[in-house]
Amino acid sequence: MINVFENLPENTELEHFQDIVKSDAVRIERIVSHGQSSPEEGWYDQDEHEWVLVLSGYGVLEFDCGKLCQLKPGDCFLIEAGRKHRVVETSPKEATVWLAVFYR
Amino acid sequence: MINVFENLPENTELEHFQDIVKSDAVRIERIVSHGQSSPEEGWYDQDEHEWVLVLSGYGVLEFDCGKLCQLKPGDCFLIEAGRKHRVVETSPKEATVWLAVFYR
Numbered sequence: 001m002i003n004v005f006e007n008l009p010e011n012t013e014l015e016h017f018q019d020i021v022k023s024d025a026v027r028i029e030r031i032v033s034h035g036q037s038s039p040e041e042g043w044y045d046q047d048e049h050e051w052v053l054v055l056s057g058y059g060v061l062e063f064d065c066g067k068l069c070q071l072k073p074g075d076c077f078l079i080e081a082g083r084k085h086r087v088v089e090t091s092p093k094e095a096t097v098w099l100a101v102f103y104r
Numbered sequence: 105m106i107n108v109f110e111n112l113p114e115n116t117e118l119e120h121f122q123d124i125v126k127s128d129a130v131r132i133e134r135i136v137s138h139g140q141s142s143p144e145e146g147w148y149d150q151d152e153h154e155w156v157l158v159l160s161g162y163g164v165l166e167f168d169c170g171k172l173c174q175l176k177p178g179d180c181f182l183i184e185a186g187r188k189h190r191v192v193e194t195s196p197k198e199a200t201v202w203l204a205v206f207y208r
Binding site: 001002003004005006020021023025026028049051053055069071072073074075076077078099101103104 | 105106107108109110124125127129130132153155157159173175176177178179180181182203205207208
């Protein structure tokens, strides 16, 4: 058993990605951000669907249609495969812990 | 976008199950308990793997080997397919919100 709020990475200058479950069907990942955002030109364009849930802090997603989506703890959102998106903001004051479930 | 802590069911006499994501590959479900436990004789014996995460309250799982596993917020656990288990306790004082990811 693990706790998603424990063993947060000490290095807050990087965003951290950790697989919790990895199988052929699904991958469940914890992402910990400390104010990071995606590079200006860097859009995620993924082959898999990604369902995200914010567990602490907050994050703001931008989609290539211009839509912004702010997620606070408990907010969740399905990013369908091929929907270009990036993270434009995460909380600078505390760890933003995301849970992401990737599947095809 | 939905928030897993919002729109909690008003009827606290029943356990509530709500699909958040449902696809061929994966099903993500919110479960809200209010002190409920599984019936004494009722073991879950599932064809799918179930990864569970407690988001509020607490829950205690029992496995047919006798092992007990108490989950507080942030605790997560993978229940492999075919591993018989039941819920022996959930918080009587507040809603226990579980996230469950089912996959094969």
